Structure formats: structure tokens, C-alpha cells
Amino acid sequence: MEQNNKKDVENETHETPSFNSVTEHYRTIMGVPTNKVDMKKMPRVLRLFGYAVFAIAAICAVIFIIMYVLQFL
Incomplete structure (x- = not known):
């Protein structure tokens, strides 16, 4: 309790x-x-910037993995 x-x-x-x-x-x-941190209370510009940074990092990670795998083919 x-x-x-x-x-x-x-x-x-x-x-x-x-x-x-x-x-x-x-x-x-x-x-x-x-x-x-409450993302809903952050200013819209900062939220969009944060989402963009995380999206770019995720895309770069996926591209890096794909390039690494293609290197061995």
C-alpha cells in the first residue's frame, strides 16, 4: 500500500x-x-528540434547498419 x-x-x-x-x-x-521533462509543455520550436535530432540520429544509425552489412556482401 x-x-x-x-x-x-x-x-x-x-x-x-x-x-x-x-x-x-x-x-x-x-x-x-x-x-x-514534460514534452507537451515545451515550446513548439524546441519540441520539433528535439524530434528532428532524434529522427536524424535514428536514420543515420539505420544507414550505418545497412552500409556495414553491405560491406560484407
Whole structure:
């Protein structure tokens, strides 16, 4: 039952809980964000840029694999 409450609190605040005191210290010192990124709240230009970068990376990976396989034929 306690697990469900933790998940509910995490979903409401969108905050990633610390694993232990070491990660908490690292987040405090380094300034690592604890909130999860909500792509729907990002500006449209940034969302499109992010999608384009991931799409180009995926296409390059597929082309690289195809070229690597064709090298041995």
C-alpha cells in the first residue's frame, strides 16, 4: 500500500526521488534537475528540434547498419 502512495506523490509532483544520500548530495552540489521533462509543455520550436535530432540520429544509425552489412556482401 505504501508503494502506491509513493507513486501517487511522484506522479503528482513529477519529481524523481533520490536513490540515497549520495545522489541527493550530487543533485544539490551539481544542480541536477529533479523534475521530469514534460514534452507537451515545451515550446513548439524546441519540441520539433528535439524530434528532428532524434529522427536524424535514428536514420543515420539505420544507414550505418545497412552500409556495414553491405560491406560484407
